[in-house]
Amino acid sequence: MITRLSKLFVRTLREDPVDAEVASHKLLVRAGYIRRQAPGVFAWLPLGLRVKARIETIIREEMAAADAQEVHFPALLPREPYEVTNRWTEYGDGLFRLQDRKGADYLLAPTHEEVFTLLVKDLYGSYKDLPLTIFQIQDKYRDEARPRAGLLRGREFTMKDAYSFDVKDEGLAASYQAQRDAYERIFARLGMEYVIVQADAGAMGGSRSEEFLHPTPIGEDTFVRSAGGYAANVEAYTTPAPEARSLEGLAPATVVDSPGTPTIATLVELLNERHAKAEPWTAADTLKNVVLALTHLDGTRELVVVGIPGDRDADMKRAEVVFAPAEVDAASEADFARHPGLVKGYIGPWSVRGAVLGEESSTGIRYLVDPRVVDGTAWVTGANVDEQHVLDLVAGRDFVADGVADIASVREGDPAPDGSGPVELARGMEIGHVFQLGRKYAEALGLKVLDENGKLVTVTMGSYGIGVTRILAAIAEANHDAKGLIWPEEVAPYDVQVVATGRDAAIFEVAQGVAEQLEAKRLEVLYDDRPKVSPGVKFGDAELLGVPRIVIVGRDAAEGRVELWDRRSGERSSVTIDEALASF
Amino acid sequence: MITRLSKLFVRTLREDPVDAEVASHKLLVRAGYIRRQAPGVFAWLPLGLRVKARIETIIREEMAAADAQEVHFPALLPREPYEVTNRWTEYGDGLFRLQDRKGADYLLAPTHEEVFTLLVKDLYGSYKDLPLTIFQIQDKYRDEARPRAGLLRGREFTMKDAYSFDVKDEGLAASYQAQRDAYERIFARLGMEYVIVQADAGAMGGSRSEEFLHPTPIGEDTFVRSAGGYAANVEAYTTPAPEARSLEGLAPATVVDSPGTPTIATLVELLNERHAKAEPWTAADTLKNVVLALTHLDGTRELVVVGIPGDRDADMKRAEVVFAPAEVDAASEADFARHPGLVKGYIGPWSVRGAVLGEESSTGIRYLVDPRVVDGTAWVTGANVDEQHVLDLVAGRDFVADGVADIASVREGDPAPDGSGPVELARGMEIGHVFQLGRKYAEALGLKVLDENGKLVTVTMGSYGIGVTRILAAIAEANHDAKGLIWPEEVAPYDVQVVATGRDAAIFEVAQGVAEQLEAKRLEVLYDDRPKVSPGVKFGDAELLGVPRIVIVGRDAAEGRVELWDRRSGERSSVTIDEALASF
Structure with a gap:
């Protein structure tokens, strides 16, 4: 087809x-792709x-190759159905x-686990029917609080979502791998850089879960990766716990006055002034106690305190994962008012062994710690008394936590949990997600089949998503310059753009002929045939539109010569028309 | 592709x-096409x-051929935007x-005139940009009161909707014709019988409007057509008015007692008993006065009375068109109670000349008549007094109507308004609609362009819709038998179905080979490879699924013979494999 x-x-x-x-967003609007x-x-x-x-065609081809229908x-x-699963x-x-x-109540579906599950339940009843993977390419809806960045986070967006159904865990693993492989092929064909990171299962609830992140500075996700091959979403990063140390020979805990030290910075300053030691005190020597308010699904509000090394902050996104499905907020002033035992700025552990910290420190609130707070580690922390701290408070000797909560922020240089070296942090955009849902949805919605022995067993499921419109924007984001878009050949709106310059009818005749010969090679041709538009405007538009290869038909057309223009490199070369055609 | x-x-x-x-609906669900x-x-x-x-592919091809983007x-x-147009x-x-x-308020769009108008306004500003026809194939939503008949009247359905934009009326006529022609090509390719009927513009408001109706007994629309080529929706049928007759020499009007005759049937009986004449009285001699309640857009309720020949009923759908945009209902008991001048069962015209009907007959209510009630026609009708009628009441002499309202039902044999002979009635399903919107939407939403003289002019528009999912159902409806679906080749899910019968592995090998050779001919092949399913079940499924051509590979496969089975005719013939392949 030739488009004029x-x-x-x-x-x-x-x-x-x-x-x-x-x-x-800017370029797709300016170049007239979206409004x-x-x-x-x-x-x-x-x-x-x-x-x-x-x-979409590439996705469909790779889904077919992965036996997805x-x-x-x-x-x-x-x-x-969404009521049944509580979503x-x-x-x-x-x-x-x-x-x-x-x-009657309806929703605009943000994702379709429930109805895919019910459809398979409706049609299938035997282990012989499985495995099955079905998918759709469909417009989804989410009422984002802050729709931003054009197509990258829209409220209506196109997704390919696939769902797999298996009787056994090994079957799920194979179906999962098939989709994961298909995703790798899709992103390779699209020429998209990606990193597969371990992801938190989050609200979906399941076992294995990986995200395909496209590294980009404008990505909304932060991920960590090690040179040794570890990669995870920061939400999924697990802090490796050091070995517990011996409690023997450690200095006893001492309560000290610490007026005006409600923050870690002021505390460290006071320590170095009043309690100087060989090495100066740093924030890492202190234990920061963060008070979080959890709102559970049944609506109850619970306070928890998490002790984390003082040189780190609580990462609320990581906290959300740890405490899911509860919602997590910082404790409010009202929360503190209801719990006078929490002495703001001077909170310390309770569940105390010995008599280091006073009786008033027992609050009935769960006290959790960072994985690094292993037995035998000594900390400076609050004494649960206004303007007092305690030195050399030793985990496992002076206090015992109610559990571990891995909510501290992750930093460049932190160790990968698989021992593959220190991690670096990068930003990425989620472009795909593969997910072993397990039996959660099948259980909730009663999807069972008869197994080889005629026994009803619950089906195990996977869910696999690719954001079609987000991928399009990500490709535009990764393939542009100051002048406009530069589409990779595989997804360009046209294979070639023919630009006729000048006002001479003969030039337009040659250009038309070139366009027709390119079309005869089964190429999609965009032909800039505008009669009264200057070459400068035509070139500017060509650069903005981003068709990867451009043929300029101008004054030299009379001598049978045209210019080949590579949009990406910017190189132009004068060639004969035959050479130009032969290059496609 | 071979699908197993x-x-x-x-x-x-x-x-x-x-x-x-x-x-x-039954067959598409039973054969596993929809749920x-x-x-x-x-x-x-x-x-x-x-x-x-x-x-959709056929529609896209024909849209491209019609230069629609x-x-x-x-x-x-x-x-x-929908607020601006009041929709x-x-x-x-x-x-x-x-x-x-x-x-913020949103809607699920039932149709897209407003936003197409705004998009063109956003992009274009000159007559040079036009004409333009743009279309989409998209899922639409209407909250039907009584969704019925499966896909034929859904609440979510896929439509191709196109919109044309022109500066001049002749341009609109050409754009309209191009879409109309494209629709004819589409329905021809789909093998769908259709009739193009004049349609009422209805709520859309515009000038020329035609519907493509697919004749079918389950259609929701009634249309009329004459042997001479006239065709119209009954809502769009206009009753031709006869010539007015001379008032001279007509018998004077006479009021008569007519106890117990509130209906036309009882009235006619009384007339034949008490006022017998050469020809017996019939309902056609009487004027039936129908009281309608109009609810105008501003919420006010108005009663009108329409006099129609007593042998016809009021057609409420036709009345809706006549009185649009007001809503039309039959008058309620409360309406009658508020208007004691309306003597139920004995209503007659007012706006009376002479003193035939009493003073009390002046009600302030509009009195309208059927187009057949021309000057010089004489009627038996109510005297606006309980149990009295008037004979020989002559239009134009004894009463003058406030206007004409063509709301009477249309009957087989009524004259086509273009003089092309008597009409017949048929039922049809709307499968397409082409519509000259004119400047209504452009006016409301401010879509103007500069014309040749640099003057801003309002654009004129057309709107063109085809119901994709409804067409699919209509094809299924027109192409089935008691055993299942019978798809026309152009839209069949597969070109051919290969059925392997028997349990012999050799048969399955031959069948697989046949499927592969058919696939090599670029056919879409469905291969029934189920190993333990009886031939009877396989044949039954093949008949239900409706793939038009079937190749049965069975016992004779050893001798290189298969059966060709035509789903539509039911004919089966034993041929060699080479003959079978050559037939495709």
């Missing part, structure tokens, strides 16, 4: 849209739709809810 | 689903999705409305 630019429904803009924060309809909701113009269709669910779904409630404000004319 | 039936995600059912009323998710909301299984994709809008749209309100309960987390 003079007829194409597109308008390029010189100015960035005012609401655009990131390059992909905003509402916050996080976009319309697709012909150019955008072409790129999207090519990405395509189905299609509505976006509008009844409440009931109607759990999704909170993120779910678009509505009622029909009869008052 | 043993792996295909499908389950055939022997029983009809309990909620299914029509054959297409219900909620009233009027369906999920698509692999077989259904394949047929749908093929229909594809775009894609979200289903979730903000309220504002946010006009759609009433038929619109799915919702709010986001910030309380």
